[in-house]
Amino acid sequence: MSRFLNVLRSWLVMVSVIAAGNTLQSFRDHGFLSEKLYTASPGLVNGLQARIFGVWTLLSSVIRCLCAIDIRNRTLYYITLFTFFLALVHFLSEVFIYHTAALTIGVMAPLMVASFSILGMLIGLQYLEVEALSQNKKKN
Numbered sequence: 531m532s533r534f535l536n537v538l539r540s541w542l543v544m545v546s547v548i549a550a551g552n553t554l555q556s557f558r559d560h561g562f563l564s565e566k567l568y569t570a571s572p573g574l575v576n577g578l579q580a581r582i583f584g585v586w587t588l589l590s591s592v593i594r595c596l597c598a599i600d601i602r603n604r605t606l607y608y609i610t611l612f613t614f615f616l617a618l619v620h621f622l623s624e625v626f627i628y629h630t631a632a633l634t635i636g637v638m639a640p641l642m643v644a645s646f647s648i649l650g651m652l653i654g655l656q657y658l659e660v661e662a663l664s665q666n667k668k669k670n
Contacts, residue, residue, distance in 0.1 A: 532661070535601055538654045542598035542610070545643060549591035556584030566636035567621075570629055590617065602658065611651045618644040 555562045560580030564572035590613045597603070597610035621641050624631040631637045 531601075532657045534657050535654055535661075538650050539598040539601050541647070541650060542594045542601075545647060546591045546595040546598065549587050549594070553584045553588040553591060556580045556587065566634075567640075568624065568630045569634055569636065570632045574630060601654070602661075604658075607651070607655075607658070611648065614644045614647040614651065618648065 557580070560575055560577045563580050563583060564575040568575050593606070593610050593613055597606050600606060617640060621631065621637055621644070625633055625637060
C-alpha cells in the first residue's frame with residue numbers, strides 16, 4: 531500500500547474519533563451547537579435537533595472509520611467521500627442560504643476538514659487505480 535493511502539487512513543481515523551467526540555457532546559449538551567456552530571440563530575437549536583445532529587455525526591464517524599480499515603472497498607470509499615461532500619454542503623448552506631451559522635472557527639473547522647478530506651480522497655482514488663492496475667499486471 532502506498533504511503534499516501536496510509537496517511538489517508540490515519541486521517542480518516544483521526545476525523546472519525548473527533549466526530550465521535552462531537553457526537554457525545556451533542557448528546558450531552560445541546561448548547562454546544564448553539565455556541566460553536568449555529569451562532570447566527572442559537573434559538574433554533576434544541577435538544578432534539580442536537581440529538582439528530584449527533585446521530586448523523588456518529589453515522590459519519592462509523593463510515594469513515596470503516597473506510598480507514600478497508601480503504602480498498604470501492605463502495606465504502608465512495609460512501610465515505612459522499613459523507614464529506616454532504617458535510618461541506620450542509621455547513622455552506624447553513625452559512626450562505628439559511629443564515630443560521632456564521633463563518634466562525636466553529637464552522638470553518640468542519641468546512642476545512644471536509645474540503646481537505648475531499649481533496650485527499652480524490653487523490654487517493656488515483657493511488658487505488660494504480661494499485662489495481664499493477665495487481666492486474668501481476669496476475670497476467
